[in-house]
Amino acid sequence: MKKVHYLKIIIFAILALTIMVTPCLALKRVVPETTKDDIINKYFKDRTLESVEGVWSFTVNGYYGELAIVKNLSDVYKEWNYVGIIVNGQQSFGKVGEAKIVLNKTAVPGVYSGAYVVQTHNIWADQSLEATTFTTPQPNVMQANVPYLGLISFIRIDNFNTSGVGVIGGTSSGTGFFITPTSVVTNYHVIADAKRIEVTFQNEYTVTAKVLGKDEANDVAILSVEGLASRVVPLSLGITNSIKEGEKVYTIGFPLSNDLGTRPKISEGLVNGLTGLKDDPTVFQISIPIQPGNSGGPLITSDGRVIGITSSGLNSVYYLRNVGTVPQNVNFAVKSDYILPLLNVVGINIERNDKQDKVLDPVTIMDMGKSSVVYVKSYRE
Numbered sequence: 484m485k486k487v488h489y490l491k492i493i494i495f496a497i498l499a500l501t502i503m504v505t506p507c508l509a510l511k512r513v514v515p516e517t518t519k520d521d522i523i524n525k526y527f528k529d530r531t532l533e534s535v536e537g538v539w540s541f542t543v544n545g546y547y548g549e550l551a552i553v554k555n556l557s558d559v560y561k562e563w564n565y566v567g568i569i570v571n572g573q574q575s576f577g578k579v580g581e582a583k584i585v586l587n588k589t590a591v592p593g594v595y596s597g598a599y600v601v602q603t604h605n606i607w608a609d610q611s612l613e614a615t616t617f618t619t620p621q622p623n624v625m626q627a628n629v630p631y632l633g634l635i636s637f638i639r640i641d642n643f644n645t646s647g648v649g650v651i652g653g654t655s656s657g658t659g660f661f662i663t664p665t666s667v668v669t670n671y672h673v674i675a676d677a678k679r680i681e682v683t684f685q686n687e688y689t690v691t692a693k694v695l696g697k698d699e700a701n702d703v704a705i706l707s708v709e710g711l712a713s714r715v716v717p718l719s720l721g722i723t724n725s726i727k728e729g730e731k732v733y734t735i736g737f738p739l740s741n742d743l744g745t746r747p748k749i750s751e752g753l754v755n756g757l758t759g760l761k762d763d764p765t766v767f768q769i770s771i772p773i774q775p776g777n778s779g780g781p782l783i784t785s786d787g788r789v790i791g792i793t794s795s796g797l798n799s800v801y802y803l804r805n806v807g808t809v810p811q812n813v814n815f816a817v818k819s820d821y822i823l824p825l826l827n828v829v830g831i832n833i834e835r836n837d838k839q840d841k842v843l844d845p846v847t848i849m850d851m852g853k854s855s856v857v858y859v860k861s862y863r864e
């Protein structure tokens with residue numbers, strides 16, 4: 484009986500010690516703010532944001548949380564470039580203002596070395612950093628394999644547009660392309676609500692652009708650009724009724740310009756489908772990766788015709804929350820047919836070209852793009 488009594492005393496002592504120590508098992512506070520709004524207002528407003536910064540959601544063991552990734556300006560974890568601060572979620576994740584992940588840039592764009600901060604079960608320690616690599620398999624999605632927890636997906640839910648527009652503070656950036664010496668086509672959402680628009684050609688010549696026409700329903704806008712007519716070579720629009728699934732296509736644009744710069748980049752892929760979500764006939768489904776900043780770029784066939792405007796990808800946040808999976812590389816381009824009505828409204832008449840027998844290599848396609856594609860920057864403040 485005495486052994487049982489002593490055993491109860493020992494168990495009670497362990498429980499009491501655990502209760503006393505548990506409040507100390509806290510993550511490290513890296514900012515003084517204790518609300519999500521205060522953190523967003525202080526660390527995201529009125530400043531240029533790095534591509535990884537923003538508010539991200541994540542789910543661990545069925546529990547939902549949110550964190551804000553910001554530049555690390557504190558003395559805590561000072562060897563790390565960025566910290567992911569808890570702004571919402573279960574108490575087990577930590578308190579608002581405490582660090583949950585830490586990140587460093589690597590030489591590879593979109594790949595970060597880092598660690599996931601966990602509360603330990605050791606009553607003599609308060610936390611540990613579980614080293615891992617954070618990768619971005621598609622825009623606004625970041626993933627990491629965390630020891631003991633498995634694959635965690637982080638979905639950006641604020642401060643960056645998920646449709647392929649790169650948002651930097653009070654501005655956004657995208658891509659456009661000349662179809663006449665003074666007319667540039669882009670997506671409507673690239674220039675929506677803009678108070679001022681600039682286009683930069685060949686990373687050298689920057690001029691102000693005016694909105695000549697816009698079609699919000701089909702996500703198309705026409706800009707009037709003066710001063711570059713002698714330097715540009717407009718791209719030709721193609722007829723889309725001859726396009727088939729499986730055709731190789733290219734786009735040229737300015738993905739992740741805050742990190743990769745404002746020189747045009749080329750990407751290639753296939754026409755996956757002749758329609759979009761729920762058989763939407765206005766778009767192509769394409770396998771070309773669409774990064775923030777690609778929106779508004781030309782979708783070019785291997786014979787050099789523009790058959791669409793690269794526009795958007797599936798909303799990863801929606802699919803993660805409602806379906807439980809993150810769609811991989813499902814992207815869309817507005818068909819060039821839907822540029823024509825707007826061109827007619829603004830009085831621009833151009834001829835479209837049918838399919839050609841020639842097949843151009845990617846170097847030639849890129850040379851064509853360099854003579855036509857422009858970096859579009861919209862100022863909303």
